[in-house]
Amino acid sequence: MTYKNSKIFIVDDNPANTLMLHKLLESEGYLNVKVFNDPELALKAFFLHQPQLVLLDLVMPKIDGISFLTKIQTKITVADVSVIVLTASHVEEMKYKALTLGAQDYIEKPINIIETMQRVKNVLHSQLNKNKFKDLNENLNIELLKRNQDLSSISVTLDTIFETSSEFVFITNENGELTNCNKIASQRFNISTEGHWNLFDFFKIDLNSLTKNNQEMTVKDANKHRLIVSVNSTKVLIKGVISYIYIFKDITAQKEDELNLKYLAETHYITHLPNRLQLNSVLNKCLDNHLELSIIFVSFFDNNKIVEVYGHDKLEYLLLCIASKLRTLSDENNAGLLHWGGNDFVIAVEASIYSNLIEKLFSDFKEPMNILGVELYSMPTAGVFLNEARSKAMVYDDLVHKALLASYEGFRNNQKVTVYDEKLQHKIQYRALIEKELVEAIDNHDFKIAYQPKVELDSKKIVGVEALVRWNHPSLGLVSPSVFIPIAESAGLVKEIGRMVLNIVTDDIQFLKDKYPKLQHVAINVSAPQLDHSFIQILSEVSKSKDIDSSFIELEITETTFLDDLERVVPILNNIRALGYKLAIDDFGTGYSSLSYLHELPINTLKIDRSFILSMMDSDKGLKLVKSIISMSLSLDLNIVAEGIEDNATGMLLSELGVQLGQGFYYHKPEFLNEKVITKLQN
Template identity: 30%
Template sequence: MDKDRIAHCLALSQLARGQQGEAQAATLAELEAALWGMQPAAQATPVAAQLMLDHLGYVTGWNEGAEQLFGYPAAEALGQHVLFLYAEDDEDGDIAEMGGHAVADVRRRKKSGETIRVRLDIALLRDETGQPDGMRVLVAPLVEGLTLQEKTRLHARILEEGDQGVLITDGQERIVSLNSAFTRITGYTAPEALGKTPDLLRSGLPDADFPARVKAAMAGAPPWRGEILGRRKDGELFPQAVTVSAVRGEDGAISHTFSLFSDISVHKDAEARMQRLANYDTLTGLPNLGLLLQLLGQAMTEARRKQEHGALLVIEINRLSAISDSLGHEVSNSLLVEVGRVLRQVLRDEDILARLDGGKFAAALPQIEKREHAAIVAQKLIAALEAPIQVGTHSLQVSAHVGIGVYPEDAQEASELVRGAEAAMSRVMPGQAPALLFYSEEMNQRAKEHLRIESELRQALANKELLLYYQPKVSLRSGRVVGAEALLRWRHPVRGLVSPGVFIPVAEETGLILDLGNWVLEEACRQIAAWRDANLMMPPIAVNLSARQFDNQLPQRVADVMARHQVPPEQLMLEMTESLLVRGADNVIAIMNKLVAMGLSLALDDFGTGYSSLAYLKKFPISTLKIDRAFVIGLPFEENDCAIARAIVTMAKQLRQEIVAEGVETIEQMSFLRELGCDQLQGYLFSQPIPAADFERMLGEGKRLAVTGRQSTLAL
């Protein structure tokens, strides 16, 4: 048996296995419907071609449709084996079983010798006992493919009329062809673009990756696909999806490059809107919980890497329900928008403000110097909401309470930190002052102490509990008192003298240092004037300036105080720390120059502990350098301290600056510094800070430090 007969019998056996127990055969109409419905490209004939075969494959039935399709009349076809229709070069395709019949696409030969492609729909016939008895075959011609010429014309029409812009360049990257979509998208007509290079569409924005990839695609690399920004003829930038590929000639050499691109502005806008809906609160425009968790997670990871602290504040707005019930949701919604604006103004640019739900907001502080600073920010947020908020014609009063979580102590994950801050917020009792709680009880105690100091320090200013002590500066040449530093002290009515190390950091953090600094300057000038009026010849008094005081108005403020008390500039020295110098050297130098022009002397305090650049140091109009006590304490036995002190003294001498050593407590320290060439000392070796009356008495009695070689004594 040849291969065609084997294939025919195989089809018959497949049908027999697949149709066991089913109805004997479908009707001709059902088979026709199935056949024509399966292939949209098939062309129906007026009469469906039908063949009937016995179980050996001989033709027992041949209808009019078969005569029309193959050209054989029934008299010539009946009795022949079906193989007479097979094309010589045909190989039967895969046979697929569909709905109780077999289907195959094959090539068959007409009486004229023409070979055609047809689809066979084969239904198995059974005898009365259910055994296979033959086949009914429906035959439908299939449409042949387009000719090369037809295909070329069709493809050209598709490219011309499609939505994608088409750009074809030659080997010199000159545009040689484009379609109407190119003009519609870019605004350039064919005469304007032909002969130019694709650079006329470039956005001009830096994109180092794109040109290299395009060059590679033009050189024969795989097509490049991506998204870039293009520029229209009117200058408008637009996002586009681009495919760039090379075209090869018959010899395999690259002859042209074509680019397909689409304007995806609408898709990008829709994507941005969806992104905004997914990540931002629709009412306030602030980040929502999902985005907050994402940003907070990144901040916590960065904080762990740098071993820094951060905090999350959850803020709940009070009275929101009452306002909504009485004035309506529209007013309460507008109020929430205004609340978000007020809170945002309090925070730094790098802080993250989000709305969680209802009247609940969250503020993430990605980096804080001290964990207690979170309580200061919380107080500022609470205070900012104390003023009435105007919403339309309504002046609305709200308040807030805050829960604080600190990382990494309270949580390692963002969601955990949010839960902790919310738990702390829920524990704030109505009427509690201040209306904030930390998640950690230890932090609550520290925050309470911090807030207590701030509150009492404000009262100290009003209740005149502050005073100045004076620590003498002694010349290492003569041993005489040549100056003094005015140091702030706080005499608490209950706890007595409070250490500056306790209240000065709080004043710096809360901004109270501005008021304290102004008070110190005013009091020092008042005391200088009092000594002058008492005909006492006192040495210059040094006053410390905080970095917060150092602004463009500082020279005028100092001038006003000096004029008010008639203090000559040679009686006053201003001391500043190195941290001030990192705030923008040019602006700092300009302010310093104004102060020096007023006749004032400037000293750099705590030298060596800050961030000053030696390249900048020589530009600052500073007359005195003060060696910090941290480098004095180990003298003369600690090798590193000796080296640092020696370097500072050497550098100051080169800059022609006076050198003052702070914290000198032993004769050995003094002797070492004197041998280095240090000019003055401050420290307990001579005197601790003392009240104004004691300092006045010290000078009246002529107390000095007697220096004889390596031996030093106090003398009256």
């Protein structure tokens, strides 16, 4: 049986992936390939028709790849089944778990055709060699373990072994002197019974080292080529003389395959740098050379945007270029280097020079890199953990994890370098606590809405209100939206909170109209992650189900939301306006405030950020800035709202400059609707 006749299962819930792999394997001459998009069905088929190889996706519904591996683990270890897992680059933990459960190899998505075919070939070829060796050993052991027989009783068996075996067979006396060997052994090692050869002297091995079966050792053939052999031996009586039969199995190719697989498992397939599986090895080596280590976690967050624009081909070449720069930097500083996965790298360096290395790191990446004819910038973000204890008993994963946390904290705060310390640890723990409590708060509907009035600056009449979400936690107290909203955004919870706020506010509209007879609109803040097509559907459903005039609701979106992703956001805003909702730019002036992009936005209102309102009373520069914003808004026929008005003089000046509406503590603080009034109105 050749390896191309092997039975192969492809298990992946994505039909496009299975179709591609099936066609790919067929084109390479693999004749027995079965495809399964349902992992449960694949599991049943596995035990009925045991394959030689399973290409297994790790992320699937019903039964994921790890569960699948767990269920077939006995078959992997006992039977002749190999598994290659299919995985995205960011699921490193699942990949490592799969390897510990018996998977022989992995293939990262997007799939590289040449690499995939080579890995399939390597695994099947190694398995075929293993099976041949296993069958031969079983046959030889059955025959050779029949002890205490004379030579005549086993002569036929020995002749058969000598004639048909592809292994090297030697027979010696008790002193190791060669009394017989098969033809293949004689030719390969240029050895015979005529030369009074001593097997142990010839191979320079100790007799005692061969007392156990399947012992591995290295020998050289007649041409001085190095061979790795597995040795099995048995003791027999031949014509009353104690003799030994030694079977040498050439496992050189198998060992090379194992080394190749080990290399593939422990290095990144694009950059060929050590990956996280070599963390202990790399850091132990660093500790041998340095008194104290600094762990630097280097992330290239810009690469994600590069993939969106240029695709994965450019990313692969970009990673090669990044790896080359980091390798040079590490070599110059006698530092250890790992490709942690995806766009992340780890550098371990002597603590006393870490700041110099980081300075050089950012200097090296200032200039663009020429990637297949395109000039691309990718700036790193570095998180640093300073390790002061020189102990190999430390958990290296913990050190890297702390540096990783520092890197991601730096990215959140737009900082190039962040050093991990106790303050950061407390901040991260607090964020984790808030995130956990947010989930419960959403389930328990623990959020309330306070409304801050907006007044006409001329008449002081309340014509609008802004809905402000409030969270009064039973033990943490009043948690500021500036704290929990960013955490909700990063945790993927802000859409749920936004939907809850929208429902509460739309339920309150009639009460608000009764309380403020001149009310013309209610403003609701919208976070950037909410702006997708599902939000359009939610707005459509709310206006229909609650029978409200959508033009009564104004959605306030911060300026930075537009600037981060203008091309994606503008079509969504156009759809929202088509539903009748009004749109306002909140905190205007905190971005680059360009007239050109304002022309593109379907907005009704511009809110001047409170920082500009406060500064205009103290400086001519601040006043000129506010005047220019007002002039820009009036030229575009936009309504203007000034935030943060704290005294009458500020309100009067803004009114004179042409601002229609004002909002601030001077006029009204945010307040909750009176529960008694609401109950009375409901009754």
